[in-house]
Amino acid sequence: MLSTLTTAPAKQSVSETIPILSGRLSTATLLEDRRAAILGLRSFAKQYPASVASGALRSLIGSLDRDGEDVDTVKVVLETLLYLFEPDPDSPEASPEIAMWVADEFTMRHENIGLLLGFLDKERLDFYSRLYSLQLLSAILSARPERTEECIVNAEDGIARIVAALDEQREPIRDTAVGLLTDLTPISTVIQGLVAFENVFGRVFGIIKTEGGLAGGAEVVVNCLILMANLLRLNPTNQAMFRDMGYLVEVSRLLKEAYGGPQELEELPPRSEELRNRSVFALLAVIRLFLVPGASVTAQNQEAFLGDLLQPDRGRGGRTSRARGDPILVETLQIAFSPVAEISIKSEALLACADMIRGHAPAQEVFAGIQVPSPLADLAANGQGPQANGGVPRVYVIDGLLDLVLAVNSLQAFDLRLAGCVCLKAYFYEHAQVRMHFLDHAIRAHQANADQLTNVLTILLQPTTELLTGDPYKYWFAAVLMLHLLHNNPEAKSLAMSVTEGDEASGEEVVTSIQTIAAHLLSCVAKSEDPRVIVGYLMLLLCWLFEDLSGVNDFLDEFTNLQGLIQAAIENPHGDVIVQGLSAMLAGVIYEFSTKDSPVPRATVREMIMTRMGRDRYVDKLSKLRSHPLMRDYEVLPQKLEPGLDQKLPDVFFDDTFVEFFKDNYSRILRAIDREPDAEVSVVINGVEEGVSRKLVDTLREEIAQKEQDLQDLLADKEALSTQLSQEQAAHAQTKTLQSTDLARTNETLTTLRAQLAAKDRSIQTAESQTANINRQLTAEQAEHQRAKAELARATETANTLRTQLAVKDKTIATAETQLTTLRQQLAAAQTNAQQASAEVSRLKTANDTLQRSHGDEIRRILAEHKATEENLQHQLSTATKTSQEETERVKRELEAATKSAEQETERVKRRLEGEQADLKATISRLEVDLMKAGKSHSEGGQKVTELENKLKKESEARERAEKKVKEQEEQGRREVDKVREESQKELKKVRGLVEEREKERKAAQGELDDLLMVFGDLEEKVNKYKERLKALGETISDDEDDEEDDDEDDDEDDEDEDEEEEEEDKGKKK
Structure with missing residues (x-):
């Protein structure tokens, strides 16, 4: 019997214990019993999530409703549910399907999500209930995003309770709420609007300020900026709310404090510096969300970001307007040229500045007047640290950008140089006056031999061999900038073509700018220079000579240019597909816009192309260029320096404007070789049509020659008639002299007769006047x-x-x-x-x-x-x-x-x-x-x-x-x-x-x-x-009685007659 008592009870298996605990949780009447069952289930949740979920999931969710007022029970239940989403990786039951299973159970009924949201009520102050509820909502959202979003939106005050958690002073709860909102808002515009309506922007800026701004180096700052980006991306309503409620002031303040505080002179810990850089980059990305090209509110956002830089008379449509907000453009430029910011951040800042001014004429005009730190003063040129002396000279932003793009020779700074080039292109974009001013300034500086280091025209016309090899992108950037100055701008093309090299007075050969650039192009091809330089020259010439008959004629003035171009297209030493394709395309452009009167006639150009290259090879070169990955996939390929240890040049060969130009005109240039030489194209330049059918021109010239011959014949006939007229005039003069004497005598006689006739006329006029007076009187x-x-x-x-x-x-x-x-x-x-x-x-x-x-x-x-x-x-x-x-x-x-x-x-x-x-x-x-x-x-x-x-x-x-x-x-x-x-x-x-x-x-x-x-x-x-009775009775009736009766009757009749007569008289009188 003692052995029986000392024997240990039989150990229960997991499959037996979990159903027992689940049943006890469902049937127990005491709170302590239910809590003990939940603790038992929690101990199995990490190792056996599938068993716990299948046996006790609904009981656990029901416990949240039944025992929701008990803080300890709620904490244990939420922990158990979280374990189901994050099981032990070594568990035999671990599977991603368990998380979806639990999420489906919660989202199947909106009331289940409502239970979790109820723990976020402002009256519920217990820490774990609020924290675990947010974490559990995040887990459910990750598993079933659409259904979870629907449940939260339909729940009463669901969004409001989550946003209110941002005001929580306890950082874990606040940070978890930020993460949940970030996961809720990427896609649904409905949720974005509801979240923004709960004053989320003000709360986010409050969190950033509490954490010390962008320089504070907190992870939650980055998450807050990501949340802000989700709310503003492609959402004009939220952008307008953000702008109108004055939050641009907060953005400006954050940018100003990012590198302007005391931290600038102190070395931050690596982790803090990394978080600061991420925060600044995220804020710049948020700014760019306001400036999406083609969006409906981009122009208003541009005005707002310029702030006080816009003058009162700079309003659109001639009206007085003043942009609201601080000058975010200035603060962004200061970061772009900051000596302590990383290159990636400065690149993003320049791209943001480009978005702020692109297509906005007032912004482009005031942009040039902003001063920035000189990029050449930063010896490192890679953002590794400030200057030792701390004194950084300031230059105007256009000069600073040219210095950055053309004078900084650093492979690590490529992305920064490319961003500076984008900013300059935005400065030129759709502003003819700015283009002409920039080009005119470059021409005058080139002619004066000034600014040789950063003058795009000088760089293209006077390249140095050392830089061609050491910094090929300097010439590529110069060519791209010149391309944007000349593209679709006939006036600028004419101005650029007027630039010449060589002093005619000193006996030097005068060469135009087009011929100089063509010569450098062929020289680079012959010397096998970096293909980026060659591609830059080819892109420039293609956009310059397209639909420019004068430019094509200028190119053909040097016959060797066409020969070298065809040679580059078919016998490139390196067999570069891009160079061959662009060379073939340039040859097609020259043929397309050449004429019979060109220095090399149009028929000769076609003959050279067909003879040396042939139609099939011409088409093949263009087709290969079109299908080249760098051209075909340009829109999806990253145009930046790829990080690596080999330090090779990036695969950036094309400009976005040129890629669009190439794809738009590819078919036309491809078919140009099939057009007969007599069929010249017609081009409208500055409202004037240039280029006509050659047959028509020849016919008109023959007609003109015939008209000139007819004119000469008519002039000869005129000379003969003039001689004959002179002879007849001499004879007439002699006859006129003889007749003059007779005419004098006749005139004297005529004068006498005229006097007599005048006297007679006066007498007649007097008589007629008198007669007329008499007639007038008679007429009157x-x-x-x-x-x-x-x-x-x-x-x-x-x-x-x-x-x-x-x-x-x-x-x-x-x-x-x-x-x-x-x-x-x-x-x-x-x-x-x-x-x-x-x-x-x-x-x-x-x-x-x-x-x-x-x-x-x-x-x-x-x-x-x-x-x-x-x-x-x-x-x-x-x-x-x-x-x-x-x-x-x-x-x-x-x-x-x-x-x-x-x-x-x-x-x-x-x-x-x-x-x-x-x-x-x-x-x-x-x-x-x-x-x-x-x-x-x-x-x-x-x-x-x-x-x-x-x-x-x-x-x-x-x-x-x-x-x-x-x-x-x-x-x-x-x-x-x-x-x-x-x-x-x-x-x-x-x-x-x-x-x-x-x-x-x-x-x-x-x-x-x-x-x-x-x-x-x-x-x-x-x-x-x-009477008859009396007579019958024998009585005697006397006559007197009869007479008396008769008299009485007569009297009665007389009275009646008199009455009737009186009535008739009365009636007559009344009438």
């Missing part, structure tokens, strides 16, 4: 007479018009009178109707009285019952009759008064019109009499016509006033008649209304009377029945 009087007759006709027409208007008025008045007569007739009819109504009422009353008298006591009783009703009706009838009579009388009086007034007014208007008409007739008669008198006394017509005109004018005015009065009277009469008519119609309507009311009352009374008559009839029938 006739015209006045015609005007008077016209005025009379117009007056007559006006009188006729007035008569017509009066007739119309008479008709209107007659119409009004007719309407009045009609109204009177209507009134009489209304009165007749009223009288008839009164008679009817009287008749009814008479009948009523007769009926009343003809009945007995029963009738009286019935009448007594209705007496009150009858009296009431009679009272109403009498009242209505009286009212109707009064209203009828009033209407009659008003109508009679209105009618009388209208008749009086009409009569008055008629009398007035008749009087005015009579006056007008009298006036017209008087005017006719006056006109007749005026016709009889025509001699006094002018004065009388004037009087008649005045009178006629007055009469016209009077006529107008009369017409106006007539119109007013007519209008007033019309208004009064209309008023009377309206009032009469209104009164008539009222009378008709009263008559209708009386008629209704009469009908009502008639109805009541009819009822009474029916009652009386019934009573009579009863009386008759009673």
Whole structure:
């Protein structure tokens, strides 16, 4: 039993332990148990990552959510997950697929990434949770970049929390955040914008300042600059934000402090110096991101980098503008010429300066005025250290660049020289005035034998044998600079071609610049000089002679130039493909732009090429040059010195502008050899077309010769005619002398006759003048007479018009009178109707009285019952009759008064019109009499016509006033008649209304009377029945009773008749 107790428990395998720990992590309820399970898993994660990931990955991620508030648990979980991304290299389960597996598990759900981002909240201050979360996000991003970026962007405040970690004072967390942001921002413009919006630039500059700037030598500074480069690369929005928020000031400050602080005089540790150089290089690379050629915001960035160097009147489009920001260009130039900066940094600084001024005319102009330390003062010329005395002379930047490019003979400084050449090319770029100024200065300095060391023209025209071998790139750089001065610039080509060598006064041969350069080219080929020198000369001549007929003729002035060129193309001693191809191309350019009038005719040039080289070899040379790796792959090959121990010259043979020129014109030059000599090309230079078809030129010359011969023949004919004309003029002079005497006598007689004729003419003119005056007077009087007759006709027409208007008025008045007569007739009819109504009422009353008298006591009783009703009706009838009579009388009086007034007014208007008409007739008669008198006394017509005109004018005015009065009277009469008519119609309507009311009352009374008559009839029938009964009973009826009854009936009928007559009279009066 003791042996059993002392026996050790069986050792569990890894495959058994990991599932147990994973299950305990998932099911344990106590935090300590779960933490212990996580610690166990962590111990296996390095050695067995695959087993841990497959068995416990989801439990570990779930623990971050469940136990996220416990700092210790979170730390252990994050460490375990990080071990899965970085397993032990000796582990049998180590595999890159595990990292992708873990990353897929995290990115499958956005909430998992959100858990890691939650640990970066500003309220979470624990160190390891923040650090490990950033490290884990970086690991996941490396494994699955696209899906991780999507999760971070979609997470709430995901980018903001990561950027906020840059403010962390604990360097590991801050540096890790910088690295994570650097990995997040290279590609996605969305993430770049979101990061920039979180004030990342200000935070980055804050970190750099905290680390001591570029000279501080911190790794995080380099990472910050790389992050800044990611945010600014090809992102105009972020560039504009960076520029507008004033961060260019920070860039300028960093550049100024890079080599200007106390560290400049102190020797830094190698590691710190390396980091400083990397930081400066990275900042220069960031600056170049703002200056990408062809970008939309490059011009604005160039202005911003120049800062105060731009004058206020240098704005584009003539407007006043001033660039914002400090002069970064100046600070960059100081680094480029710093004696302590490395060559790679100075090269990058010069390239940045070239980008700042390229294609920006104001920047190119102010660039030449900046001063920099002289590069020749740095004895080492490789950035190894400053001068011992510390005094560095300053020169203008163009002189400094020429010194650097042409005077510094150091293989280690090649990249710096090449960058200086690029900067000079940017200074020339698309600025014709700068080109001409530079070339003119070079020509004057060459002619004055000044600046021989750095004058591109002197270097090309007067090479030294020692330098050809020792520094071939000096001539290559000089040729490239001259190429950029002359390329596509006919004016500069003409100016350069005017430069000559040799003193004609001293008996020396005068040689042009093209012939001198061609001679040096052939000499270098013959001596097998460095091919870089030969290639430089060939590139220059190709760009110079292309489309320059004068330059081609100048080249062909020396026949040996063409021979040597063809020889270099086919029998190069070294068989250099580049030299042979360029020589063949130059021969093709010379043939393409030669003419029949060239020193070597075009046909001869083609014959020499075809004879000595042949078409197939010509095409082969050009094709091999086109496919040469240095030409074919120029854009992808690094144009710089390759580091190595052999110290050989770099493989830099071509200039970028020449490569573009070659590829653009390769096909044309290749086909040029197939063009017949008669087909000369046409070139437009400075707006003038040069070069035409040779056949056309010959034809025109033959025509000119024929025209000249015809002109000589015409001149001979002219001479013969001139001699004949002289003879005829002599004969004519003799005849003229004889005729002069006769002409004198004839002139005397003619003078006398002219005097007599003049007197007659004056008499005739006097008579004609008098006759004309009389005619004018007669014409004027006739015209006045015609005007008077016209005025009379117009007056007559006006009188006729007035008569017509009066007739119309008479008709209107007659119409009004007719309407009045009609109204009177209507009134009489209304009165007749009223009288008839009164008679009817009287008749009814008479009948009523007769009926009343003809009945007995029963009738009286019935009448007594209705007496009150009858009296009431009679009272109403009498009242209505009286009212109707009064209203009828009033209407009659008003109508009679209105009618009388209208008749009086009409009569008055008629009398007035008749009087005015009579006056007008009298006036017209008087005017006719006056006109007749005026016709009889025509001699006094002018004065009388004037009087008649005045009178006629007055009469016209009077006529107008009369017409106006007539119109007013007519209008007033019309208004009064209309008023009377309206009032009469209104009164008539009222009378008709009263008559209708009386008629209704009469009908009502008639109805009541009819009822009474029916009652009386019934009573009579009863009386008759009673009498018959009495007679039947034997009673005797006396005649008195019958008569009394008859009288009563008659009285009633009479009363009824009287009532009806009274009602009719009342109705008539109302009408």
